[in-house]
Amino acid sequence: MPALALLMLGAPYAALALLMLGSILQATSWIRARGFTGYANPPLALAAGGGIRWFAERLAFNGLDHDRRLAAGARMLHWSLLLTMAFHLDLALGWSAAMSVEQRSLIAAALGIPAGSMALVGLALLVWRRLRPGELVSPICGRRIVIFSHTSLTVIPFDALLAALIATGIALDALYGSRALALASSLATSILSLRPDAAAASLPLLDVHVLLACALVASLPWGPLRHFESYLAVPDMGQVGP
Amino acid sequence: MSSPRAAPKKAGPGLTSSVRSLAGLMGAERSARDAMREAYRRDRNVRLALDLCTGCGACLAWCPAYVSTGDQLNSPLGRISAARSLLRGIISPDDAYRASWLCLTCGACSSACPFGLDVPGVSRAIRAALLESGSAPEFVSNRVVEQAAASGGSGFGAEPLRALVRGIAAEIFEEKGLAVDPKVDERAEALLLVPSDDLVLNVDTLKGYMAVLGRLGVDFAFSHRALAENYGLFLHPAIMRRLADGVASAAEELGVKYVIVGECGHAWRVATGYLSSRLKESGIGIMHIFHIVSAALRRNELELHADANGDLVYEYRDPCQYSRGGGLVEEPREILRRAVRNYIEPSLSGTRTVCCGAGGGNLAPELLPLTLEHARLWYDAALRDGADAVVWPRATCKAHVSRALRALNPGSGRNVGPHGAGLPRAWTMRWTPPSSQGWPGMTLINRRTAG
Numbered sequence: 001m002p003a004l005a006l007l008m009l010g011a012p013y014a015a016l017a018l019l020m021l022g023s024i025l026q027a028t029s030w031i032r033a034r035g036f037t038g039y040a041n042p043p044l045a046l047a048a049g050g051g052i053r054w055f056a057e058r059l060a061f062n063g064l065d066h067d068r069r070l071a072a073g074a075r076m077l078h079w080s081l082l083l084t085m086a087f088h089l090d091l092a093l094g095w096s097a098a099m100s101v102e103q104r105s106l107i108a109a110a111l112g113i114p115a116g117s118m119a120l121v122g123l124a125l126l127v128w129r130r131l132r133p134g135e136l137v138s139p140i141c142g143r144r145i146v147i148f149s150h151t152s153l154t155v156i157p158f159d160a161l162l163a164a165l166i167a168t169g170i171a172l173d174a175l176y177g178s179r180a181l182a183l184a185s186s187l188a189t190s191i192l193s194l195r196p197d198a199a200a201a202s203l204p205l206l207d208v209h210v211l212l213a214c215a216l217v218a219s220l221p222w223g224p225l226r227h228f229e230s231y232l233a234v235p236d237m238g239q240v241g242p
Numbered sequence: 243m244s245s246p247r248a249a250p251k252k253a254g255p256g257l258t259s260s261v262r263s264l265a266g267l268m269g270a271e272r273s274a275r276d277a278m279r280e281a282y283r284r285d286r287n288v289r290l291a292l293d294l295c296t297g298c299g300a301c302l303a304w305c306p307a308y309v310s311t312g313d314q315l316n317s318p319l320g321r322i323s324a325a326r327s328l329l330r331g332i333i334s335p336d337d338a339y340r341a342s343w344l345c346l347t348c349g350a351c352s353s354a355c356p357f358g359l360d361v362p363g364v365s366r367a368i369r370a371a372l373l374e375s376g377s378a379p380e381f382v383s384n385r386v387v388e389q390a391a392a393s394g395g396s397g398f399g400a401e402p403l404r405a406l407v408r409g410i411a412a413e414i415f416e417e418k419g420l421a422v423d424p425k426v427d428e429r430a431e432a433l434l435l436v437p438s439d440d441l442v443l444n445v446d447t448l449k450g451y452m453a454v455l456g457r458l459g460v461d462f463a464f465s466h467r468a469l470a471e472n473y474g475l476f477l478h479p480a481i482m483r484r485l486a487d488g489v490a491s492a493a494e495e496l497g498v499k500y501v502i503v504g505e506c507g508h509a510w511r512v513a514t515g516y517l518s519s520r521l522k523e524s525g526i527g528i529m530h531i532f533h534i535v536s537a538a539l540r541r542n543e544l545e546l547h548a549d550a551n552g553d554l555v556y557e558y559r560d561p562c563q564y565s566r567g568g569g570l571v572e573e574p575r576e577i578l579r580r581a582v583r584n585y586i587e588p589s590l591s592g593t594r595t596v597c598c599g600a601g602g603g604n605l606a607p608e609l610l611p612l613t614l615e616h617a618r619l620w621y622d623a624a625l626r627d628g629a630d631a632v633v634w635p636r637a638t639c640k641a642h643v644s645r646a647l648r649a650l651n652p653g654s655g656r657n658v659g660p661h662g663a664g665l666p667r668a669w670t671m672r673w674t675p676p677s678s679q680g681w682p683g684m685t686l687i688n689r690r691t692a693g
Contacts, residue, residue, distance in 0.1 A: 026293070033286040058356055064300055074298075074356075130297075138303040140350075140596050141619045145309055150297035150319050230294045230357040 008198040008207060012191045015214035022221025026229060066139045067147065069129045076122025080115045084169070087112060091181070092188035105178035116170040120163060127159055155224050161216055162225075168209040176203060248612045249340045250379035250603070258376055261383045264390050265478040267374055274338065275331045277371035282329060287360035288367045292329070294357050295322045301351035301361065306597050307344060310615040316344045318351035318361040325364045328371065335377060342368035343379055346616070347476065347602030348562035353593045362602070370478045378477060381606030385473040386481055392469050393488030398441060400427050400466040406441060407452065407464060414453045422456030430463035433493045436504035437470040437637040444505075444640060451504055451531055458538055462502065468492035470509035471637065476603040486517045494524050501528045507563030507601070507636035514568055532573040532635075539580055546580045554659070556582040557629035559620060560595035561636035578633055589627055596620045598634060600642035610645070617646035624658060631659040 057063065061078070064071035087108065089095075099107075130149040138145050172180040183203050187210065190197035220226060253261065262268070281288050301318040302308050308317035315324070315337060324341035327333035345365035352360055372378065391397045407424040414422050434455065440448045455462050468489045474481030493501050501521060503513050510530060518528045538544040558578050564570035571592050579585050590596055599616030600609070624632050634643050651657055 029283075030286060030289060030293075033282075033284055033289045061356065063354055063356065066303055067300060070298060070300060126298075133299075136303060138309045140304060140306065140309060140590060141622060143309060145303060146312065147299050147302050148314060148319070149299045150323050155296070224296050227294050227296050227357065230290070 008210065009196045011211055011214040012196065015218040018218040018222075019220055022226075023229065026221050026226065067136055069125055069134070073122045073125035073129060076118045077126060078122075080119035080122060083111065083115045084119065084166075087115075088188075091185045092192050094185070094189070101178050101182055105181045108181055109173055109177060112173045113170055116166050116173070119166050120170070123159060123163055123166070127156075130155070158219065158223050158225050161212060161219070165209065165212040165216055168205055168212060172203075172205050172209055175205070179203065180206060247340075248344070248609060249336075250343050250381060250606045251608050252339075253378050253380040253383040255376075257380065257383045257387070258373075258378050260387055261378055261477065261481070262373060262376070264386060264474075264484060265370075265373060265480040266484075267480075271376045272374045273331075274335065274368075274371040274375040274377075275328055277374040278325065278328045278367065281367040281371060285363065285367055287363040288325070290357075291322060291359040291361060291364050292325055295319075295355075295359055297322070298356070300356055301354045304350040304354040304594075306348065306350065306599065306616050306619050307346055310619055311612070313344075315341050318355075321345055321361055321365050321368070325368055328368060335372070335375070338368055339372055339377060341365075342372065343603065344612075345602055346562070346597045346599070346604055348597035349566035350562070350594075350597065353566060365602070366476065366479075369476065373478050379603065379606065381608075382473050382477050382603040385471070386477055386485075389469065389471060389473060389485055390481075392438070393467055393485055395467050398438065398466055398469070403441070403464060403466045407448075410445065410449050410452055411456075414449060414456070418453060420453060420456055422452050424452055424456075425461075425463035427465055427496070428463050429497045431461040431498060432463070432500040432502050433468060433496055433498045434462045434464055434502050434504065435468055435470045435489060435509065436464070437506040437509060439471075439637040439641060440504055444637070447505055451502075454531075454535055454538070454544065455502070458534070458543060460502075460534070463496055463498070465492040465496060470504055470506040472509055472512045473603065475508045475512050482512060483516060486512050486520060489517060490520045490524070490526075493521060493526055498526060501526060502534065503528065503530050505531070505635045505637060505640075507561040507568070507638060510568045510570060511563040530570055530573070532570060532577060536573040536576040539576065546577075548581060548583045551582045553583060554630040555584040555586055555628055556631045556633055557586050557588050557624055557627055558591075558633045559588055559598075559624075559639075560591055561634060561639050562595060562597050562601055564636065565591075565595050566593050574633075574635060586627055586629060588629075589623055596623065598636075598639040598642045599646065600638060605638055605642060613642060614646055614649050617642065618650060621646065621650045621654075621658070625654060625656060629658065 059078075061071055061074045064074060129147075130151045133146060133148040135144045135146055137143070172184075180203055183206060187197065187206075216225075221229065252258075282292060283289070297319055299319060305318050308314075308320075314320050321341045324333055324338050328338050342365045345362060347362035347365055349360075349362050352358055352362065355361070369378075388397060404426040407426060411422045411424055414420055432455075434451060436448060436451065440451075472482055472485045474483070474485045489501070501513075501517075503510055513528050513530075521528055535544065539546070556578060558575055560571060560574075564574070575587075588595070596619050597616065598620065599613040604613055604616075620632075632643065634640060647658055
């Protein structure tokens with residue numbers, strides 16, 4: 001069996017294992033660290049954080065409106081990624097299995113390409129904002145201030161990985177349409193049923209897309225992208241020490 | 243703009259040693275890096291902040307310290323970066339000192355953060371780590387030593403306190419015809435916890451507490467060992483707990499059912515974050531004086547005479563430690579709306595409030611130029627709002643706002659006035675005896691316990 005096929009067979013499971021291990025270690029470290037209060041008790045965390053509304057406002061990125069580049073970039077990237085994730089889950093779980101492949105691929109092209117493109121534009125906007133700090137008006141006084149970001153070197157490779165993943169996804173959609181969809185669905189189903197079929201990823205670019213996805217999933221809890229886990233954790237502003 | 247190198251003056255070896263001993267750090271000094279590593283392991287908010295901050299900078303436009311100075315180290319991102327560098331041992335002690343001690347700990351950054359990360363908690367953790375390695379500011383250290391002395395009974399003596407409150411009671415009788423019989427170090431239903439500033443500088447505020455509690459028939463006492471302020475919050479959690487435990491012991495000795503906290507922001511923060519849990523073990527409740535007054539107003543047990551406060555336009559400005567983390571937002575407004583004829587809401591209120599400029603231990607005299615720069619932010623906002631008087635009911639805010647207005651009014655040609663007490667000067671005409679069941683309708687703050 002070729003090395004790439006072997007990799008294709010093992011990579012999804014290795015990625016999921018790393019995701020689970022990292023998430024468990026992360027959650028354990030957060031729970032073990034003490035506070036007088038905190039998210040270890042989810043209902044209290046919700047109350048402390050302002051309830052469901054707090055989460056909804058976070059998802060809407062309402063608090064970022066004073067910084068147009070940040071707000072636009074964050075909305076475009078995160079909303080598009082959520083839509084794309086739902087679409088990928090559908091590939092594996094077959095929610096829309098009742099539809100024909102043609103119908104599904106039409107929807108994928110109609111939604112997937114715009115969503116992927118919007119995610120890329122959002123990501124580019126956020127990276128541009130990090131690399132080229134600008135000025136904005138402070139909402140507390142109307143003065144213009146310089147906005148800077150502490151961009152560590154670790155952020156850039158993750159952003160590059162995400163960009164490559166999205167770009168290959170768009171290319172697959174645009175170049176192969178229903179064929180890519182059928183193969184990807186078959187591959188996702190085979191992985192979930194623990195009978196991985198590497199041949200399903202024989203389409204050019206699909207294997208690259210899958211491997212990039214595995215790399216991203218594996219890295220989620222270990223790098224800056226773990227900020228998505230913050231939805232599990234509400235820091236309590238009433239806390240005054242360990 | 244003040245010097246970007248401004249920093250609070252450091253305490254000498256003797257004072258630092260005293261403070262370290264109060265924190266229980268008797269042994270050999272530990273490196274700040276090791277202490278910070280322990281904080282990272284043990285303190286959930288610190289861990290979350292350092293794990294999750296992506297450095298997006300959403301906080302910057304809301305941080306009064308950064309907005310007024312443009313100093314990157316003196317910003318939320320500067321503090322997160324300093325803490326991470328401290329964990330790796332690659333930051334100079336001076337930079338870590340400036341990044342943490344110039345923080346106003348106001349929490350504006352946390353309200354703006356998409357993840358709600360507790361940057362003030364990170365600043366406090368760096369400060370505690372620096373103390374463990376032998377570094378602390380002189381101003382805060384002196385306050386801590388004084389507060390520890392008071393807690394040990396050698397601060398404000400029982401007799402002077404008794405004489406003071408008797409004198410205040412006599413003034414109340416003269417002005418209002420109301421007899422108040424305050425107790426000192428005697429058993430009572432409630433312990434009134436006031437900041438020392440209210441005993442010395444803001445005596446009108448003290449008069450307000452005593453008059454209202456007396457009018458409501460509350461059986462309250464002072465303890466010469468229990469003052470509200472707790473600078474341990476700014477310096478080291480062990481000192482914070484030690485001072486708060488002193489209050490709890492005094493409350494237990496007096497056999498009270500309730501502790502009433504006066505106008506002190508960090509005392510209220512410690513009350514909600516720690517003391518309430520500690521007192522709960524002894525079955526003692528805790529509330530703010532505003533809870534009592536607003537409940538009495540709702541039940542028509544007090545009536546305020548707004549006319550006595552003239553035609554000025556009053557603006558309530560939320561002290562950070564009340565509104566962010568303290569949950570005290572509506573009650574003071576409820577009181578003030580009834581206490582004045584012309585009330586306006588500030589353009590930024592509640593959790594979006596702007597710090598007075600001297601929070602978090604920044605009241606030190608050597609930081610005055612810097613804190614006046616910070617104060618200009620709310621001062622300009624108050625002018626834009628059209629306020630004649632700003633009401634800022636917290637001891638530190640009152641102290642800074644008074645001096646800031648003296649400095650800023652001449653430049654604007656306005657005469658904005660400070661009003662500390664949410665408790666108005668003119669009160670009561672209608673009076674209903676309190677229920678024998680206690681004080682129905684009041685909010686008891688009983689913090690949930692550790693998760």
